Amino acid sequence: MITSTLKILSEADKEACELVKVSEEELTVDKKRLFIESYGCQMNFSDSEIVAAVMRNANFATTSTEDNADVIFLNTCAIRDNAEQKVRNRLQYLNNLKKKRPGLIIGVLGCMAERLKTKLLDEEKMVDIVAGPDAYRDLPRLVEEAETGQKAVNVFLSREETYADISPIRLNSNGITAYISIMRGCDNMCSFCVVPYTRGRERSRDPFSIVEEARLLFADGYKEVTLLGQNVDSYKWNPSPVGRGDASPSLTGEGFRVGFAQLLEMVALIDPDLRVRFSTSHPKDITDDVLWTMKKYENICNYIHFPAQSGNSRVLKIMNRTYDREWYIQKIDRIREILGDECGISTDMITGFCTETEEEHQDTLSLMEYVKYDYAYMFAYSERPGTPAAKKFKDDIPEDVKKRRLQEVIDVQRRHSGERNQMSLGKVYKVLVEGPSKRSDADLCGRNDQNKVVVFPRENYKKGDYVHVLVTECSSATLIGKAVEQVIA
Structure with missing residues (x-):
């Protein structure tokens, strides 16, 4: 990660x-x-x-x-x-x-x-x-x-394997945050991506095993879990014909199905002090049910990683993303409408994809100007052997052009990250302490609801505490503040 x-x-x-x-x-x-x-x-x-x-x-x-x-x-x-x-x-x-x-x-x-x-x-x-x-x-x-x-x-790829019965060994862990894999594989077949060929077809894990893993983590002192999948919004689980004897009658039977919104709720209900995050959402699959579930539960973090990959509809089509620019913008608008402007949104962007014109690159920059992402993972296109893009299209954008476009994307995102962090000045956030600051043991750091790193003086707080922090300074990457006794109106 x-x-x-x-x-x-x-x-x-x-x-x-x-x-x-x-x-x-x-x-x-x-x-x-x-x-x-x-x-x-x-x-x-x-x-x-x-x-x-x-x-x-x-x-x-x-x-x-x-x-x-x-x-x-x-x-x-x-x-x-x-x-x-x-x-x-x-x-x-x-x-x-x-x-x-x-x-x-x-x-x-x-x-x-x-x-x-x-x-x-x-x-x-x-x-x-x-x-x-x-x-x-x-x-x-x-x-x-x-x-x-x-x-x-x-190298056999399975249609059933989810490792649901294996309890992971939490190595290199801070003892506070942990990952839970809820599904494996991917069915999306984006033309640039090797994942469907290296991780196989999509299959979802039994929700009861997910909830149990999260419950045991919380009992062991963990305060945050991140539900992982190549596309969590396509999570779906159907029970076997024989009901589960250890489950509530309302959660068994032929009519019981679990989608991602229901799974989020099941994990959130474990305890209000257990924070829940997830990654990654695909724009074609995220639903209002997921957004309303996020709004309903304070412990489901107000943050969505929402990869666009490009801001141009023609490029998105040959990427086989199965949505266009207008669809993506409508989804962004819906996120803002339900969760508010403070919901953290991040993205992935690829510059210099096959046949991308300068005007199409400008569409990516204009999409970024519209959304104003909190942060982004940005890359120049790298052709992967065996993918549909490698078979169908020539990798025809010169490397110097790819890198120049990438730098332009980075520059825009750096400005937006600064602007979004400026919005946090004077506000109080609930921060989960993950450990000491990298720069000084006198400070602690953690993340707020929007997945932003917050640094503040240690005082008497410790790893695993929830602390209300008033933000007084910021950079494009970090919020800086001081602990307060209560939320300031």
């Missing part, structure tokens, strides 16, 4: 922040040691917690450094070429390490593994194990196979 403090990110900025070492020191008596690194999106970091649980059940312990690991897994991203190059560079280093320690096992997991499959084993000869996102239960066997000198691979 990209950390929540990053508000305005170019591709280079985001790449620099993608690597997080997911690890936890444990007793290692009679155990082999596992080291995991995760790259890319929030789903990958959530998946690494599932991998850690699978391997712990196979008598592995995790370690915080590759220097004393018996097995190293890289959980990878394939969304852009830069992400894959970063992994290849890392593999070169690890292979040099392996020359000194021949028994070391190196595995590539996740989207890059699914995309390249046996190429990583046969042609590049840089790894011992290749496992796709639906093969994590098989990792202990794959390790055993690799230990015999065989190359081990499982």
Whole structure:
């Protein structure tokens, strides 16, 4: 995951922040040691917690450094070429390490593994194990196979796997916030995206297992959960013909169906002190029911990540986003109408997509001027082999043009982020403290309802507290203030 403090990110900025070492020191008596690194999106970091649980059940312990690991897994991203190059560079280093320690096992997991499959084993000869996102239960066997000198691979994509019965190991956690995967895969088939090919078809997890995971996290001291899916708004669950004996009669039977709005409500009802976030929403699927549920419950955060990708209808059509500029604007208007202007909205934008003209690029800038996003993830188009865009369209925008357009998007977003933060001056927000400020232990930081980072003097507060903070200063990325006893009118 990209950390929540990053508000305005170019591709280079985001790449620099993608690597997080997911690890936890444990007793290692009679155990082999596992080291995991995760790259890319929030789903990958959530998946690494599932991998850690699978391997712990196979008598592995995790370690915080590759220097004393018996097995190293890289959980990878394939969304852009830069992400894959970063992994290849890392593999070169690890292979040099392996020359000194021949028994070391190196595995590539996740989207890059699914995309390249046996190429990583046969042609590049840089790894011992290749496992796709639906093969994590098989990792202990794959390790055993690799230990015999065989190359081990499982890139089978499942239509059923959700890992609902596996309790993730919360590694590298602040003990306050956690991710819960509610679904896997994607059916949207955006022309630029590899995710449907690397993560398979969409399938939703049993809502009762989601609620139970959130309940246990809250009982363990966590104060915030983020519900994850490639497109959470398309979450849907139908029960099996046999009802659940542990469920309320009103939640069983042939007529019971759960959509995303209902799931949000079920999680919000666990406790008012448990904050609920979600990511990501697809503009074609978000409904008024979701927005009204957000308005109904104070503990559902007033923030939506709402990727536009482009502000031009023709470009959106060849991207296969299945909505146009007018549809997107209508959805933005509806969000503002129901949740108010203070609802935090962020986006993804791609510059220099195939055949994009200068006028169409200007449409993206004008859409940004209309919405005024709180922050954005912004990238120059990176062609991915095997995607519909790579097959149908020529990547015909010169790199210097892509980068110039990207910089223009970044400049607009930086201005808007500053303007949106200026709106917070003099207001009081309820902030969940996540830990000390990066700049000073004398200050604490956390996020408000709109997902904005707030920094304020420590005083007697601690991690996990809810604190009302009066905002007195701001930058384009951070709100700065002081704790107050009560909300100021």
